[in-house]
Amino acid sequence: MPHELLQRNREWAASQDPSFFEALTEGQSPRFLWISCSDSRVPANEIVECHPGDLFVHRNIANRIDHDDLNGLSVLEYAVEVLQVPHIVVCGHYQCGGIKAAMEHTDHGLIDNWLRPIKRCYHQHHDELDRITDDHKRWDRLCELNVIDQVEGIASTTVVQKAWQRGHEVTIHGWIYQLANGEIHDLGVEVDSPDQVPPIYRISASSSALGDA
Numbered sequence: 001m002p003h004e005l006l007q008r009n010r011e012w013a014a015s016q017d018p019s020f021f022e023a024l025t026e027g028q029s030p031r032f033l034w035i036s037c038s039d040s041r042v043p044a045n046e047i048v049e050c051h052p053g054d055l056f057v058h059r060n061i062a063n064r065i066d067h068d069d070l071n072g073l074s075v076l077e078y079a080v081e082v083l084q085v086p087h088i089v090v091c092g093h094y095q096c097g098g099i100k101a102a103m104e105h106t107d108h109g110l111i112d113n114w115l116r117p118i119k120r121c122y123h124q125h126h127d128e129l130d131r132i133t134d135d136h137k138r139w140d141r142l143c144e145l146n147v148i149d150q151v152e153g154i155a156s157t158t159v160v161q162k163a164w165q166r167g168h169e170v171t172i173h174g175w176i177y178q179l180a181n182g183e184i185h186d187l188g189v190e191v192d193s194p195d196q197v198p199p200i201y202r203i204s205a206s207s208s209a210l211g212d213a
């Protein structure tokens with residue numbers, strides 16, 4: 001019941017050292033932008049034992065950051081340009097319901113529009129995915145590929161590329177959480193320089209926002 005949450009909040013607040021809250025009112029300087037799924041089983045702070053102030057968090061279904069999503073891009077821009085985070089972590093999870101829905105051919109309603117980029121990701125990797133005969137393994141592999149897709153997509157944003165041009169070192173990491181044992185697996189797909197961005201997405205340091213008419 002909702003009132004139980006309020007009761008738990010009062011107990012939690014009372015159990016903290018008052019100096020803990022004083023420090024937090026001074027401002028935030030998290031070192032990580034954490035992007036993960038809205039799934040209730042993958043809470044951000046808890047699974048990496050972080051405290052308030054440690055992570056700047058953005059969660060949505062299937063941990064997507066797409067270029068037409070004002071919400072996600074605003075979070076990314078604020079984290080990079082204002083908070084100057086040195087690390088962006090995309091932490092997906094196996095058995096993601098959003099990924100599963102994207103693999104189906106049923107009409108799920110509005111959410112199908114949100115999940116559509118995951119179908120594109122599947123299509124890009126259909127040779128590999130279609131060879132996986134075990135449905136569960138194919139699902140889990142698409143969960144991984146979706147994380148890698150986000151790492152590449154974030155690296156190609158103007159937000160991240162302009163940060164690198166300013167000399168702000170920012171690394172994008174791709175991780176995946178295993179519901180079965182609580183462990184996070186590093187997919188080893190870090191991107192920390194413009195050389196790793198495919199040429200067509202690169203912006204040159206000298207180009208202005210207005211460009212040439």
Ligand code: CO
Pocket residue numbers: 037038039061062063093095096097098099
């Ligand atoms: Co999920």
